[in-house]
Amino acid sequence: MGVGIEVINLNAWYGSNHTLQDINLNIPANHATALIGPSGCGKSTFVRCINRMHETNPIARVTGTIRIGELDIYENAKPVEIRRRVGMVFQRPNPFPTMSIYDNVAAGLKLNGYSNHRALDEIVEKSLKNSALWDEVKDDLKKKSGASLSGGQQQRLCIARALAVDPEVLLMDEPASALDPVSTSKIEDLIFQLKSQYTIVIVTHNMQQAARVAEKTGFFLNGRMVEFDATHKIFTNPSDKRTEDYITGRFG
Amino acid sequence: MVLCAFSIFGIVVLIVWQLVVHSQLAWNKFGLSFFYQVFTDSYTQQKLYWDPVNEHFSALPFIFGTLVSSFLALLMAVPLAVGLAIFLTEMCPTVLRGPLAFLTELLAAIPSVIYGLWAVFVLVPLLREHVNPLLIRWLGWTGLVGNDNPTGLGFLAAGVILAIMILPIISSLTREVMTAVPHSQREAVLALGATRWEMIRMAVLRNARIGIVGAIILGLGRALGETMAVTMVIGNSPEIHRSLLANGSSMASVIANEYAEASADMHLSALTEIGLALFIVTIIVNAIAQLLVWAVTRGTPRSAR
């Protein structure tokens, strides 16, 4: 089951660029939350702070507090531990090309020392079913490589890979921006099904997508969070002028 | 321009043609047995491989010496080179990366004869005084290190200097193929909760392994053909010994040593045939290595790697 995320006074830098400034918000458990905004507004940086991927770049820096459930991730936790509890799906599908479909899904489990074959089989099947890929790949799980799938299938494989370690939070950084419309709608259906079990944070530049899948939406602009509210409110009656400009397309 | 480009093929044809023509004499006399025959000394009844005076020519001891010294070199160089490459691409602070990369580049450019010079005056005495006695005491029972050669020269000395010489090549190519692994692969593994080593193992080494094998084979190609430094420390005797501390000779070193002094046609022809064999082997080894490295770095211009 998912847990909530509490963000207090988060600031992030990329070299001398102050990419996130004083972000405060509460992301509810077991819901989908969308983050929208023009490119370069800091929304990707924000999700990368939630699983501490931001700091893998040597020139990046973060201050402030993020709590996932009870755990203060910058205070008393190791990045490795956090990333196991917070799954991530990237903008471009990045399956491991040298591994079979099965091994792709099992990769995270094997890191954690799962060696029981029956248990592995079960989890792989469950994850692939959860990501709506099972029926398409069940016949050549161990024969085909992860790179042999189509782009949309690859992205669902990456979702299965993230789900297999049973995370509490699932971060999605523009998961459909590199995909065709049919694959995109499959991913959106998937998010709809998954959000009852996981806390999902999805970054998107596609406002319709945010409106379709998310209960809550945050609007980012120039490194600041302008507005965070229920999705229908953001899209029908935003309280900030800048949000209104953006969603009505009068922006920039 | 096209002619200039074609000259590359011309060079290969030229080398093959000259080597084939001038090794005919030995080839006609010995055929394939040139590469494995063993003679017997008529007085001492001992095995004999290479005796220009009596026209006994067998490439066997040189093939043996080349293989043993190159294998020793790979054994020592590969773990260090891969370790260095991992450190430089994945762990090294950015300030150190430039100077270290520059240093390895520089060392790859130092001529063989200078490594040989250093080996003769520093490495060989070091082996003779300190390393070999220890090896004999600890590993003498294996028979791989005998104490009948007090000079410090031999297969081991050749192997060590070869290892030092091929290290920069293997390491910089390994670095190149490791850098070619897309960043997204590293992120995918890290996001699953992997430690840095697990990330290197699953994302970097696994994706780059073909290229790394290519880099190692390219290092092998260099070791097989390396001439001057080996000639200066291998001891130069056409014999086969079990002991790694014994004097030996390699394909390249026998050519360097004897070609200028050889006067008999058969002797020259036999040396040329060794050269031809060396050429064919290194061409094959290099071609394989190049294909493997290209398979990984294809599409990325060198400046971006």
Next chain:
Amino acid sequence: MNVETYRTRSIMRALTDRAVTALAILATALVVAPLVAIFIYLVYRGASSLNLAFFTQVPKPVGEPGGGMANAILGSGILLALASSIGVPIGIGGGIYLAEFGRGTKLANAVRFTADVLNGVPSIVMGVAIYALIVNPQKHYSAFSGGVALGIMMIPTVCRTTEEMLLMVPHAVREAALGLGVPNWRSVLSITVKTASPGIITGCMLAFARVAGETAPLIFTALGNQFWSTSLNDPIAALPLQIYVYAISPYDDWHRLAWAGALVLIILIVLAVSLVRFVTSRGVLKGAS
């Protein structure tokens, strides 16, 4: 899996990570330390042996102290001039073909592949081939044959570096030239090659420095010479060859000269490598765009 085994497993994973990091650092130290030691030792021995006489005198007979390698330096200069006059034009021509006219064609790929493979052919084999081609029919060793051997060895290196430098020229520069209505071959020659020329020149420097240290192909072509000689038809001295002969000789005076010679070669190589690095990394080419 229960919590206890999971925790043990996490600790093991963290420890493995530390251990591997330590091993990588150890490997780096094991590689860098001896290499730096070699380098410092070479500079130290060379610097303490180098003097003016090294550059002005010819070798003295065994037993007489002093002497230098002036004839070997001159000999290397002659050999390299001959080698460059063969290797540089042909190599640059081939490189221009690869980068500009034959890009993407099967023929260009085959040339590129062959050049890379040829780069790995042992230089001693080149010596044997040139011996068979030139020395054997002429029945005597000569500077000419040595220069040809070195020149042929330069071709693949110059060819490939030229290609790489040309590929670094920004696309916009080519387009600008073509946009002026200049035919392709003129735009290549006058604009692209000119833009890349600092890179091409340093690439040639690098090839030059590489063959300057080559010994193996000279042993039975240029042979070496204890005296002044400038004739292309006679054996000639060369720096690396002299280092080799002196290094394996039993005389201390000769060893001293060998170290000094090694230092001279190394300085040449350090200059070339630094220059290449400067040109490729500082983006001298980009300044032109």
